Amino acid sequence: MSNNYVQIDPKDNIIVAITPLQKSMFIDVAGQTFTLHEDIKQKHKFALYDFKVGDAIYMYGVLIGKAVLPIKKGTAITIENVKHASAEFNASQEKISWSAPDASAFENRTFNGYHREDGKVGTANYWLVIPLTFCENRNIDVLEGALSEQLGYETKKDFAVDTDALIKQYKAGGSDTDILNTPIITTKEEIEQNRTFPNVDGIKFLKHDGGCGGIRQDSETLCKLLAGYITNPNVAGATVFSLGCQNAQIEMLQSAINAIDPNCKKTVHYLEQQRSSSERHLIEEAVKHTFLGLMQANKTVRKPAPLSKLVLGLECGGSDGFSGISANPALGYASDLLVALGGSPVLSEFPELNGVEQDIINRCVTDEDSKKFYGLMRAYSAAAVAVGSGFENNPSPGNIKDGLITDAMKSAGAAKKGGTSPVVAVLDYTEQVTKPGLNLLCTPGNDVESTTGLVGSGCNVVVFTTGLGTPTGNPVAPVLKMSSNTSLYERMSDIIDINAGTVITGEDTIQTMGEKILDHIIKVASGEVASKAVLHGNNDFIPWKRGVSL
Template sequence: MQKSYVQIDLKDNIIVAITNLEKGLVTSVAGTEVTLKEPIKQKHKFALYDFSVGDELFMYGVLIGKATKEILSGTAITVDNVKHASATFSAAKEQFVWQAPDVTKFKNSTFKGYHRKDTKVGTANYWLVIPLTFCENRNIDVLEAALSEKLGYQTKKDFAVDTDALIRNYKAGASKEKLLNTPIIATHEEMAKKRVFPNVDGIKFLKHDGGCGGIRQDSETLCKLLAGYIANPNVAGATILSLGCQNAQISMLHNALKSLNIDGDKPVHYLEQQGSLSERHFIEEAVKVTFLGLIEANEIERKPAPLSKLVLGLECGGSDGFSGISANPALGYASDLLVALGGSPVLAEFPELNGVEQEMINRCATEKDAKKFYNLMRAYSAAAVAVGSGFENNPSPGNIKDGLITDAMKSAGAAKKGGTSPVVAVLDYTEQVTKPGLNLLCTPGNDVESTTGLVGSGCNIVVFTTGLGTPTGNPVAPVLKMSSNTNLYERMNDIIDINAGTVISGEDTIATMGEKILEHIIKVASGEFASKAVLHGNNDFIPWKRGVSL
């Protein structure tokens, strides 16, 4: 049975409205009776006690803000009466003990993936075409037009328009009536059957606006990110287009690949336009080497792999007041299951760990990682302040409208995606996941920048929780969208894969929902069906230039 309001933690002094609450409603929370003095909208919060100016507000058991005005019990918590505040933290670790969940149900489970020479396993099999500078983006467009649909791959929709069928019938002398009745729409499944290379899931074209201009460090970081994409187990090989004079040189990418110890493990073809006879010869060679690469990639077939080979990106975006109650903790439970099975979940979005830093530090397995996380968070916060901003500016207008009033409130809910397991490694942007267990990866809170970073560090599948809805995807890793509420799932079912709103309605517990998430992950990782983002061709790719991005 669905509750109408909830106190998430016994320490909380603000209460979440699960449904719209009317003025005059008498509530009883932890032995305290409160009469609502005004209507409280669904997903928003009301005061359990009277607050004076400066009083601390707690949610999820952590400090999330301070009162800027007197707040009476039973009245709404808003941006007009609360300001952001978060708990202080130090690099010193406290003792941490973890109780792993029961994984008997999944003990003998496997997924069917693509096994690589470096022992990693992909959930997909892609060929990449990558420009080293934005100057090559037009040539990337030419290659995409020449290769994708001709080889049976969809571009931007979950269907393709077969104009060639009309042309063939027209040249054969078909009447206008026959042309009007000619089937020209092919579904994703129909297109897959027509692929020239059935074991290759697609060719992905990673256009970007970097590689030259800016500062040299931006190009170095970009090359490390691109090397991470080539190294990702979902990738069979790559074609690299270079202009020749840009900051991001071929040698820089080659060295980045060597540092990942995969140089030679995958075919990578480097082409430089300024050293080519002409643009025509340049494009011709790019098409040919890509085609030959696809022949080689097609020789790989899916085979069973243990769940320990899953590297799961944990992402959220378009969050609402239910995200931290349903979708995020359910994903956190799935994360804990995966850790217990030897897999590697990865939690990113460092601005959205503001307020729970001490918890993450305490969970670090080593003092070294605790100190690294402490330093990364301090540096990130200082960089934001230096440009006149700060983590308090992280919540978007959509977040605030749907009940996430402060960054600490948003962060405390977002951190739930990481479950409760120990942190085995803390990684800076572009560093690779190498240890089984929960990893922390420094990325911005920006949805696409963060997802781009997760996949660049080795994630072979991503679950993306949302309360407001987003079509976001990734070129290399399948991105599963999970709604925090059933209303969103029903309205945007074309882009949402999983509904965690059943936790809010009482149909599921956090544990049962977490198990359903892992079951869904296994099916998508096995290629049994595609995520909605893959079906729609959502190939969002935005490298982080390491400036301040919240």
């Protein structure tokens, strides 16, 4: 990689600016020598050849757009002179071979996790409180107020104020001096150190706006997603609130749990408000049964587990022009390492696989999965077009500002997260990961909807690459944020866990960065290091209603 610019693939006819490039700068790349006709912003691209209207534009070795205006060699590629275009694809395969990377440095490594009766291993140990309908969200808030801080779990403040201590002094006849000398501030760290149940990482409250109204399929999908969260290895058990008359019935959730694990031994306590004598009685019962569940969950302790028990969600958001050069391919190498070790990485965000479909199809192990992926992509694309949109509308204003001007360009870089290994399973939304190796999961490109879906399908840890920065997290799985550039890491180190910008500066290769990523994943999975999203209490949870979401 040049210090100033790079051709990513020999087939590419546009070049990426690694640093800001000035007009008249001399360029020597891919057998071409010329000077720039204008300034080129960092992360943006410029033409390697002269383009006529209709000429194909290639990056990452794939079609990412077509010229809509004549473009001179050495001028910028922009949304004004290029429009989205992507390669055609079909369900027939051209099988490819794969050579696994050398994972010997990790062969004897383990992580300390929570072993479940179904054989899965969690990287955390949570209790869930779940409403089956938005009507119960207030009761969820009441339960959170009654349990979280008092049991030593996350507070939304940096400290808690113990007014009860002052009341006790007053009732005991304490003097003004006694009251002024009474300690009433407890820090967040002190609260967590005094947890009632030290082996339980927290109580998570999964509020949402679904469960009733809409179409019945929305409620069925929601129940399947919630069942995925309850059976996720990072979860010990759950308290479920039902109103009683909503579409998402208790029996529907129980059936979804049974479909995932017919012998599920986790404690799930169901409460139905319309059958309760009063709201007060409902809350009292919920608090007591949740407390009993926490007592049981606290008996589980971390024990060594093979890395094959890691189910790694591969996510990106707030991407920039460096994401597909540094963070995403480095995560892809970590994904390949995990596959070599018997683990299960999961690639989602189907709108961001637009343009690389044929490569994915060729990597599918079975014809059944190649046809399933083909069908899901065609249906998703058609649904977007039917409402007046399309995959070409996927890049956000932030993406475009930082150099990702077409969806195919964004997708080709985003797909790098999935590495190069064979695809062992193609899953529709809420379907569960059951096979070791690279899995594909149909989700939107929306960051939180996609991360929510990954964890609902069984991921016990997520790595989230970003070029612009995001505080996104998940209630159940630790989400590690990785920056594509060092400038972002230095500005937002409070929310970014790993810096892949060292690939851009040449301090790391894709391979060495991938190894560092896997090493960090192991530490987080073992509870040795907390992700920044966990530390900040980022518990983003947005179920997908299967409408069009890019």
